[in-house]
Amino acid sequence: MSDPYSDLAAQDTALQERIADAIDARCQDSAQMEIRSGYLSDFNLAQDAFAVELGSGTGYITQELVTLAGASSALGIEPSPIMVERANETFAADHRLRFDVGDAKETGLADDSVDLVVAHTLLCHVPGPEDVISEVYRILKPGGVFAICDGDYDTATAQIADFDPLDQLVRFMINQNVTNLWIMRQIGGLLTRSGFELGRRRGHGYVAEGDATYFLTVIDRGADRMAETGVLQATTAEALKAEAHARVSQNRFFGYMSYVSQIARKPAG
Numbered sequence: 001m002s003d004p005y006s007d008l009a010a011q012d013t014a015l016q017e018r019i020a021d022a023i024d025a026r027c028q029d030s031a032q033m034e035i036r037s038g039y040l041s042d043f044n045l046a047q048d049a050f051a052v053e054l055g056s057g058t059g060y061i062t063q064e065l066v067t068l069a070g071a072s073s074a075l076g077i078e079p080s081p082i083m084v085e086r087a088n089e090t091f092a093a094d095h096r097l098r099f100d101v102g103d104a105k106e107t108g109l110a111d112d113s114v115d116l117v118v119a120h121t122l123l124c125h126v127p128g129p130e131d132v133i134s135e136v137y138r139i140l141k142p143g144g145v146f147a148i149c150d151g152d153y154d155t156a157t158a159q160i161a162d163f164d165p166l167d168q169l170v171r172f173m174i175n176q177n178v179t180n181l182w183i184m185r186q187i188g189g190l191l192t193r194s195g196f197e198l199g200r201r202r203g204h205g206y207v208a209e210g211d212a213t214y215f216l217t218v219i220d221r222g223a224d225r226m227a228e229t230g231v232l233q234a235t236t237a238e239a240l241k242a243e244a245h246a247r248v249s250q251n252r253f254f255g256y257m258s259y260v261s262q263i264a265r266k267p268a269g
């Protein structure tokens with residue numbers, strides 16, 4: 001299966017809703033919020049700054065471009081009308097935000113018109129990320145900031161002992177749902193080839209806490225996908241999901257992945 005996030009609008013409604021629920025769970029996970037506040041808070045934007053999130057999903061991070069990054073207004077661009085509708089419902093009361101259906105490779109925004117662009121877990125899903133990067137270069141004002149954060153997917157694990165079968169569910173889920181596992185190890189070269197100046201690069205460790213709501217969506221989707229593709233019998237997939245949920249309730253669950261953020265700037269001119 002090719003990565004469904006790379007063409008989300010073409011997936012059936014049930015899958016898009018399941019992915020929207022997983023995105024919502026991840027956005028509201030406090031350890032994930034710490035990652036975002038770690039890299040979105042120190043841009044020193046102009047007072048009337050306009051920010052854009054590419055691949056805005058259900059909209060939480062677009063709002064943080066105002067609440068954390070200090071923009072006065074923000075636009076989320078997202079190809080899936082189901083995601084855009086959910087974002088518009090959740091954030092209807094916040095008039096600083098707008099969400100539009102669109103493509104990160106062709107935003108329709110004017111040259112040199114945006115102060116800050118953020119791509120949070122977008123580029124790992126896009127075949128041809130260099131096309132997104134050159135579009136960002138075009139729309140940013142001289143001196144404008146491009147902030148990227150994505151998983152370093154090879155580090156994802158739920159393993160608590162040798163040959164732990166739950167780890168295979170995490171690896172399968174990522175294998176089936178990510179286009180480029182190595183994007184954050186390649187991002188420096190991609191950005192400088194497009195003319196960007198590199199700023200701070202940081203690693204952010206994510207450890208699932210408490211009821212591990214988001215990480216369990218990874219396990220459950222991995223198990224279901226293994227059953228759908230005939231790797232596992234449905235009963236085996238259910239048993240592995242039950243093992244993960246039991247580990248959470250018995251405080252034996254461990255889920256981890258590194259994220260990397262990279263700040264870049266369009267030269268001031």
Ligand SMILES: C[S@@+](CC[C@H](N)C(=O)[O-])C[C@H]1O[C@@H](n2cnc3c(N)ncnc32)[C@H](O)[C@@H]1O
Pocket residue numbers: 005006007008009023027054055056057058059060061077078079080083102103104105119120121122125126
């Ligand atoms: C993992 S989700 C991240 C959503 C949001 N940024 C967040 O972190 O909560 C990736 C999003 O990128 C969107 N996406 C994929 N390809 C895209 C493209 N070419 N242009 C804009 N968005 C795209 C997907 O539809 C999906 O909503």
